[in-house]
Amino acid sequence: MGPQNPPLPSAIKIRRTTSAGGGSGSIILEKYQLCRLLGRGSFAKVYLGRSLDNSDTEVAVKVIDKATTVDAAMEPRILREVSAMRRLHHHPNILKLHEVMATKSKIYLVMELAPGGELFTKLSRCRRFSESTARKYFQQVVSALRFCHQNGVFHRDIKPQNLLLDQNGLLKITDFGLSALSEHKREGLIYTACGTPAYTAPEVVCRKGYDGEKADAWSCGVLLYVFLVGSLPFDDSNLACMYRAMHRRAFEFPAWVSKSAKIVIYRLMDPNPETRLSLDELIKLSWFKKSFSQEYLSSQGEQKLGSDSLDQKDFKYLSRVNAFDIISLSSGLNLSGLFDSELKTKEIRFTCGMHVLEIEEKMATIGDELGYRTERGKDGGVRLVKGRVVLSVEIREVATELWLVELKVSDGGLMEFGELQWEELKSKLADIVVSWINEAS
Known part of the structure; x- marks a missing residue:
């Protein structure tokens, strides 16, 4: 302890x-x-x-x-x-x-x-896992993913290559580079398509909004199939054909897969996310609960960042700053070159305590007042457009209830967008800015 x-x-x-x-x-x-x-x-x-x-x-x-x-x-x-x-x-x-x-x-x-290396390597050596071994690893994946979802993170790239083993054989999920965060959802849905095609839910590639939890649940179904069978349920170099097969559930089970495991996989790989088995429903199934501590699952699922595991002094500090904030903004380390363009006239940054949707609404209002047309991108976010000037608005969480807002001008509009335009914007934004991070110069 x-x-x-x-x-x-x-x-x-x-x-x-x-x-x-x-x-x-x-x-x-x-x-x-x-x-x-x-x-x-x-x-x-x-x-x-x-x-x-x-x-x-x-x-x-x-x-x-x-x-x-x-x-x-x-x-x-x-x-x-x-x-x-x-x-x-x-x-x-x-x-x-x-x-x-x-x-x-x-x-x-x-x-x-994680000195045990990738679970993929172990799976490749033995070709497939026994049902008890597959269930043991699967239970750990599901426990971790439920914790992710309860803390506003959707992994979106669950596969054996992103599962590691420590010195005791305990599974560790890694590689959150393709994850989505809850604050990036619009009307409760995610709109960016990503992941490894063979493990990605069919609704993700449709360029429509999808539920991140249900998308991860589909990947869990594929993962369990791979654990038990030793091959992918859908594997076609022609992605259109592969996704048609997903919609038809055109996959087969070998004779050695138990009926209970088949039902779990079949319900997780439901092409309709509305009827797909959720992870919260999954943990109640008798097949899943076998040889697994529900107390462990509950205690881990309820533990969240910012709970009593941090004292008040630490939590106050955490609410102001995080790794992204320090990496990208710290003047003491002069790391602005990491994410900034060399042309400082391209952007300004500030922090804001409003919610992301309120920030976007505010930007649209300001844009209208200054004669800009507001456009919403396919992957979310807004742009302000006037003539050749395209001003993109990027919003990222840097701490609890604190957002970093970046306003960037495209290369083509730099000649028409100078110091006067920045000052107009800044005066309109003054009432929502917590602090300015850098100045346009």
Whole structure:
């Protein structure tokens, strides 16, 4: 058991690294040494890290090279991963983010080490799991996902490659780069399509709003099928054909899959999200409850960030700042180049205590007063358009009830949008601004 009041999750801390390097042998923060390469992803390398204070303490360090990987596409993934993992620090089946560090050229995410590697590797070796083994891993995934949903995070990329094992064989969900957060929903729905096609619910690709919980439930159905059968239920290089098969539930079960397991999978992979089995309904089924502690499930499902696990001093600090806030805005570390354009005239930033929908409504009102046409993007958010000037409004959560608002001018409108226009906007926004982050200059 840990102390009654553990320290503030260190995902909200950031320190200057002492090495410009980012590979094996580098010393960062005078605290960790990067050892062997554990793996590489689409935008980062992951190294084994060893504490210089205690050589027995090992971590995983994700190294992101800003110069080569942080662009308009990767930026949201990094932000989502940090923001999601910050909220989910307390569940035993979710990989923990210990702290965030950065230099002008690199970002370091220091995370819990899972020396057991990917569950995918274990599954590949034995081809398929026995029903008892599959259920054991499946129960842990479902427990973690319910905790995610109750804390406003929808993973959207559940698959064996994103499930790790610790030294005791305990499952850990990782890779929240494609996750969605509850504050990004419009009218209770998510509108961005993403994920791995073979594991993605059919409604996600329809460019219509969908329920993030039900989308994760579909992925759980695919995952359980893969655990028990050893192959994907839907696997076609022609995505149109594959999604037609999903809508027809055109998959078969081998003889060794039990009737109870078949029912669970069939109900989870219901192409109609309205009738699809939810995770809250799933945990009540006798097949799921077998050899599993309901007390454990309930206690983990009810634990949320900001509960009594943080003392009042820590919680007040947490409500003001988080990892994204520090990484992107800290003048002391001069990290503005991480997410800012070199042309400062392109954008201004401020924090606001209003809800995201109220902010968007306010921006639309201001735009109308200044002669702009308001447009809503396919993936949410608003744009203000006047002639060649396109002013995009991006809103991100930086803490509880605190939002970061970025106003960006497209390249094509820079010649027509200068200091006078910024001042007009700022005067109209003055009544909702908590603080200005940077100035247009």
